[in-house]
Amino acid sequence: MIFKGIKLAAFKRKIARLAENKYRETSVSSIKTIAIILDIKNYKYLEVLKQVGEQLDLQEDDLKIAMYTEKSIDVEGYKGMLFSLKDISLTAEINNSELSDFTKQDIDLLITFTDENNTAVHLLTAYCNAGIKVGRFQKNEALLDWIIKSEDNAQVFVDELINYIKKLKLSQHE
Template identity: 30%
Template sequence: MILKGLKEKSIKKNLNLILKTRVVDSSNNKIETLGILLNADETNDFETLKTIAETLNVRPNKLKIIAFTTSKKEVTYSWNVCFNQKDFNWKGKINNVELQSFLDTKFDILISYYSEDVLELKYLTAASNAKFKVGIFQNDKRINDLIIKTDFKNIKAFKTELLKYVTVLNKIKK
């Protein structure tokens, strides 16, 4: 129990440090690479999420999807990788090479597709090296550059709104 409390406190501290020192990339780069971070406890509709890449004209080999679950047991899904709380050490640092590789990837856009307030998911979003971060409505507005308030289960509405905003921001590659 004590280690769990230390882990949570460390993750919160690291999250706040990242958010304080974050520099927003205001360049007008076109979207070529896409990362999607989702909560496996909320959704497992992988195929529908893949259509977001098609909507943004991102090739399938430039798309990487990872999922996070609060479940302690090993869960396997049909997508790339699924992580859980065991992938964080007691200091709040990531101890999984694949997860760290995802965070180090400089995606043109990262979509945080989760609605539950899970500390680890917020940390992963903030720690990502993505140039532009988009998410569903969340309590902490510092985490994403663009927040699209839609119903979580209505991915079609999310895609429509996302396309509208990235077109206005001139980030779509034709």
């Protein structure tokens, strides 16, 4: 338990350093790739979250998914990437090549839909090379470009996100 606390403290320091760096700019009119990071507690909302890609007419290959689990377990019906604390070193470096590759991809829109205090997911969010990072908690303001306060209602989150994207696309074309 103490070891996990030390590891999470290192994660928080790394998150603060990574949050200071802006990776790249993305225009909402050029969203061609989406990544979703969620935790196992919010797995039930995955199909709802995928609607963002459908609404933007993206292909299934343009959507990447990573899900955090406390322990390395198989999740029935899930075909995306799983990660856990064991995939991140004590110094907050990613030591899983698949997870590292995920963070290095150019992602236009990154959606983080997890519990508010999921430090491992926040670290992955900070590592990701994404143009627009969206989440739902004010506490993560330094990491995110957009915050959509939707509590646990994934449909409200998706509807609001699509609404913002559509309005911004219209304003960019004026």
